[in-house]
Amino acid sequence: MIVDGGSGLASALKRTWPETRIQRCLVHVQRNVRVLLTLRPRTKAGRQPRALSLALTRIKNRDEALAWLNALNAWHAAHKDLLAERTYRGTGPAPTHATTNQTWWYTHYRLRRAYQLLARCVRQEVLFTYLHPDLAALQVASTTNRIEGGVNAGIRHLLRNHRGLPAEHRKRAVEWYLYQRSENPGPPWKLIRPEHYEPVTATKGEIEEQLGPAVLGTAAVAEEGLWARSGWAGRT
Template identity: 35%
Template sequence: MSVPRNHPRCGVCANKLVKNGQTSAGRTRWRCKHCGASTSQSLTDISRKAEFTSFISWLTSTRARGEFATSTRTFTRGTQWCWNVIPTGEVHDQIMLDGTYFNGWCVLIAHTGKHVIDWQWCDQEKNASWTALIQRIPAPVAAIVDGNGPLTATIKRLWPGTRIQRCHFHIRQAANKHLTRRPNLPANKELLTIYKMLTDVSTLGQAAAWTGEFAGWEAKWEAFLKHRTRAQSGAPRPSYVRPGQDWWYTHLRTRRAWKLLVGLIRDDQLFTWLELGEDKIVIAKTTNALEGGPNKAIKDFLRHHRGLPVDHARRGVDWLLYRQTEAARDPSELVTPAAWAKKPQHRLARPDSGRGETTSLYGTSFSIEDGNGIQKGWGGRSR
């Protein structure tokens, strides 16, 4: 592992500093050519930068902590302050949006298809959480979304001039959900075929032909879609039927698959990528770059670093996303002396053993990070 270069940045304007002689103590003096500020680095600065570089290398890899220090405990103790450093994101124009869940948390991500723009922590995808993310980003030309209701509503409210492209992969998933992969009814079989044909559309002419095929299906099965079932005494009622409801549509799943396409065509969210292509604006028709990029990386990170406390897991995801931004700075440049201050560790108290020599030697509390806690599984017992 290479040692970080002793090349600091200005604490006032963040520009790189240049050497400017030495202090009376013999230390190298650094000066900012942009604002004129002068400073010098101590051994602590260099040591902290090396510690933080090792921390980021471990956090964003699958290597064990013991490979970065003489022991796992030495590495954990020396890099404890690194969790206090918070990364920041960059801003771009055209974006795709999605959220991924883990351990009761959700992280909303804005992505360009190549780089992460920004992200927002929340408990679930809702208007308030999407608003917190979207209001920080300038309105793009187009937004590629998976069909989340609060997300679409927030985009229309905060970015009224932004075109929406619904992800074709999620459209196909919705078709399988409503119609199943092997439908039995002839109407469902034909509608699933139309969904599958959507994958082959690559020009506006083909899009018009596909829309015509769907309109033909609607005309053919118009009466079928209106079939109703009347409530009868003693007969079972579907779970979605309200109490006191006299009738309901017989083929509800077919209607849901049908209405999904009707809404996408009405709102002009199906072929936005082709229409903008006529204006030489290239956008994606799926959120695959986001699903297979940051979302997958987050799942892999949590799998490789099992057992992290919740705040550490979130901070690790922050760094993972920050490293995928387009103009990410060297993480060590974000380190400030305030992060070095060690916060008091909250330890779980245990009852006094009653023996003074034991209490004075081992104390009356323990730390999960020391490997002490509730243990499960085989522990070396012979029977």
């Protein structure tokens, strides 16, 4: 199973299906690290875990995976004192993540979180599942690219082309789209339930969501909304 919902989701799946092998999407892991460390970290300590995250998608065998794990452990051994540094309230501006009652916080909070993200994935054994010998015949993917560029892309395209549909109709359209791509679809009439014979009336909130914000339709006439403008848009 490939997931991209983070370590919390992976842990929940492990508890529900303990025998299921989980592969975190490596591209999403890279993105999560990038959010914490930015695209180009300014410090050497930040550039190394950023480089390690980028290397994840280039690992092709278990020897390379072992070398990656050793590099992560070596980085932590060299910077564990840096990660443990604290800043106390009153010695400088408080970061946005600090609560009002918090008297201290980790100085390199974002760097620490980036390392913990990678280390947690290692402990949960969800980074290199695709390299497991027992799964070699299945050719397990290490990312969700096939899903995002396949089924999910088609669903987004469908909803974008039919964005005027009521919410219930959008759900039915997605259901039919997935049914058409099922490996062993059953009779299509089994998708019809008794409530589907009841007429669907869109609520005021749904209508506004489909048409756009109410402020866009406050003009008395169409010409007023289009042409009675000032500033750069009206060229005045």
